[in-house]
Amino acid sequence: MFRRARELGPPLLVPLAWTFIMAAHLEIVTEHTLFVAHVVMAVLLIGFAVTGYADMREGVLQTWWRLIAVGSVVTLCGVVGLWLEPNNSTLMAVALFGWMVLPAVGFVDTGRRVSDGSWIYAAGAAGCLLGGVLYAIGHLWGHQTAAVGGLALVGLGQTAGIFDAAIRY
Incomplete structure (x- = not known):
């Protein structure tokens, strides 16, 4: 059962995480809720890295294991950034942009290793990177719609790639 949870968890948790991030940016959830979510995600990532290492x-x-290990540290940056009073925007940016870029690296590597369907990984990487740029532009210029659209693009790209990977591997 534990192995099955490791296989099916990411395709469920990735879209949930990006939906939650969008809700936080729209101020639908509180910073405390976001802090708790980061703690839970850090525990899940570390647990996934530890239990999945052998496989x-x-x-x-x-x-992907290496990206999850690095992502655990990136997520812990978000935990600390949200825990500090006032919040540390640099650590929170490391967490947010880290999770935009890390999967793109994995998608590029996966895409170059598969013989069929590599387009889904190219699309996933493009969604991560283009969404990150759109988010940054929207955030810097105060365009909430562009920022949330960028988050949605990242989430869609990552969800497509992780669903294919879960089915394929």
Whole structure:
């Protein structure tokens, strides 16, 4: 059962996480709720990295294991950033942009290793990077719609890639 949860968890948790991030940016959830979500995600990521290591020691799975390990640290940056009073925007940006970029690296590596369907990973990487740029522009210029649209693009790109990977591997 634990193995099945590791296989099916990411395709469910990735879209949930990005939906939650969009809700936070729209101030639908509080910063405390966002802090709790980061703590839960850090625990899940660390648990996934520890329990999945034996099955993820080679090939593309090794790439993803490394990204999950780095992502655990990135998520902990978000935990600390939200815990500090006042919030540390640099640490929170590390968490947000880290999770926009890390999966793009994994999608590029996965796409170059598969013989069919590599387009989904190229689309996932493009969604991550273009969405990150759109978010940054929207955030810097105060355009909430562009910022949330960027988050949605990241979420869609990552969801498509992770669903394909879960089915494929």
